[in-house]
Amino acid sequence: MAKTKLTNLIKSKVLAVEEKVIKIRRIIHQNPELSFAEKETAALAAEEMKNLGFEVKENIYGTGVTATFINSSDPTAKTLLIRADMDALPVQEKNSLNFKSKKEGVMHACGHDGHTAILIGTAIVLKKLAQEFEGNLKFVFQPGEETSGGAAGMIKAGILKNPSVDAAIGLHLWGSSPKGVVEYKTGPLMAATDSFDLEIIGNGGHAARPQNTIDPIPIGAEIVSALQTLVSRRIDPLDSAVISVCNFEAGTTHNIIPDRAILKATVRSLKSEIREKLATNIKKIIANICDIYGADYKLDYNFGYPAVINDAALTKILAQAAVKVLGKERVQKRQQAEMGGEDFAYFNQSIPAVFYFLGIAPPGQIINHHQSDFQFDDSVLKDGVAVMVQTALDFFAN
Numbered sequence: 001m002a003k004t005k006l007t008n009l010i011k012s013k014v015l016a017v018e019e020k021v022i023k024i025r026r027i028i029h030q031n032p033e034l035s036f037a038e039k040e041t042a043a044l045a046a047e048e049m050k051n052l053g054f055e056v057k058e059n060i061y062g063t064g065v066t067a068t069f070i071n072s073s074d075p076t077a078k079t080l081l082i083r084a085d086m087d088a089l090p091v092q093e094k095n096s097l098n099f100k101s102k103k104e105g106v107m108h109a110c111g112h113d114g115h116t117a118i119l120i121g122t123a124i125v126l127k128k129l130a131q132e133f134e135g136n137l138k139f140v141f142q143p144g145e146e147t148s149g150g151a152a153g154m155i156k157a158g159i160l161k162n163p164s165v166d167a168a169i170g171l172h173l174w175g176s177s178p179k180g181v182v183e184y185k186t187g188p189l190m191a192a193t194d195s196f197d198l199e200i201i202g203n204g205g206h207a208a209r210p211q212n213t214i215d216p217i218p219i220g221a222e223i224v225s226a227l228q229t230l231v232s233r234r235i236d237p238l239d240s241a242v243i244s245v246c247n248f249e250a251g252t253t254h255n256i257i258p259d260r261a262i263l264k265a266t267v268r269s270l271k272s273e274i275r276e277k278l279a280t281n282i283k284k285i286i287a288n289i290c291d292i293y294g295a296d297y298k299l300d301y302n303f304g305y306p307a308v309i310n311d312a313a314l315t316k317i318l319a320q321a322a323v324k325v326l327g328k329e330r331v332q333k334r335q336q337a338e339m340g341g342e343d344f345a346y347f348n349q350s351i352p353a354v355f356y357f358l359g360i361a362p363p364g365q366i367i368n369h370h371q372s373d374f375q376f377d378d379s380v381l382k383d384g385v386a387v388m389v390q391t392a393l394d395f396f397a398n
């Protein structure tokens with residue numbers, strides 16, 4: 001089929017499914033479920049996938065669901081994975097929507113309700129367009145993105161096999177990008193999110209006789225300052241890194257030097273070399289400063305989600321597909337990465353993958369994710385479906 005004719009066919013199929021996608025998004029929004037408790041959401045997704053006749057697997061790494069659509073008899077046909085996250089947040093919704101959260105203290109405040117609805121819509125449209133492509137699709141509904149992450153666990157459970165997956169794609173509705181605009185970027189898009197818990201073990205005593213103590217507070221203060229020099233003096237100014245000590249607890253009152261201080265920090269970076277360099281040097285700084293003052297310490301350094309790194313060839317397919325369905329003016333190349341994290345990153349560690357943003361911000365506004373007044377206009381969902389469908393078809397045609 002001619003290219004523009006195919007794009008027009010996609011657009012008409014997307015419009016036909018839009019009402020259903022909005023309805024699904026609102027049902028999920030009204031019934032939000034916290035990370036790894038996405039039972040009803042997973043059941044809804046599984047039900048829709050079964051109705052399409054796909055092979056559905058449930059309860060993968062908790063509540064994860066996969067649906068496989070084999071649309072080629074050729075054993076060498078390519079397989080594309082499309083992923084959505086399903087979890088909500090422990091936030092009390094303050095919006096006055098008629099589909100507002102029915103659950104006290106739980107809310108879809110990040111847009112994952114939209115991601116799940118877009119993926120269901122994408123599957124429905126791709127099934128309708130089965131004659132227009134040859135290849136296999138794996139639709140992945142994953143749990144727990146907001147906490148410890150479900151992607152790595154699902155990959156470990158084997159979702160990249162049978163059939164073997166060649167590439168992965170995912171999106172995030174994005175509050176700082178203009179409504180209905182796709183933003184793409186080759187290479188690093190989102191940061192690796194590491195963290196550490198440090199306990200400085202000193203030796204407390206009378207505040208008036210500091211010479212008889214090992215005071216953990218100035219030791220902690222010195223560590224906090226020294227960590228900042230890692231970013232300002234050890235990392236290339238054109239590279240990115242963040243170290244934020246967000247918790248520093250010690251002591252109880254004016255006249256007692258405490259025994260211990262607790263520090264908690266997040267460490268973010270976009271490149272694996274920098275990630276390693278930060279970890280090594282943070283450990284060194286802590287060990288050496290504690291040593292100078294005779295303090296002991298316990299350090300728990302935790303490597304979290306890796307960075308989201310977009311494959312160049314796939315990003316190009318995505319960007320061109322987005323232009324076809326949305327028009328040039330609604331597709332923008334991003335210059336900068338985000339220092340936020342996203343466990344879609346585990347896909348790009350195994351196979352070529354691309355993650356992109358679909359803007360939800362009305363003109364002149366920014367929508368803050370994870371806040372009680374987070375909301376977006378349902379009309380962007382059809383754009384997400386259209387971009388996913390066109391990208392999938394172009395991926396198979398490539």
Ligand SMILES: [Zn+2]
Nearest residue numbers: 110146369370
């Ligand atoms: Zn979030």
Ligand SMILES: [Zn+2]
Nearest residue numbers: 110111112172
């Ligand atoms: Zn999110």
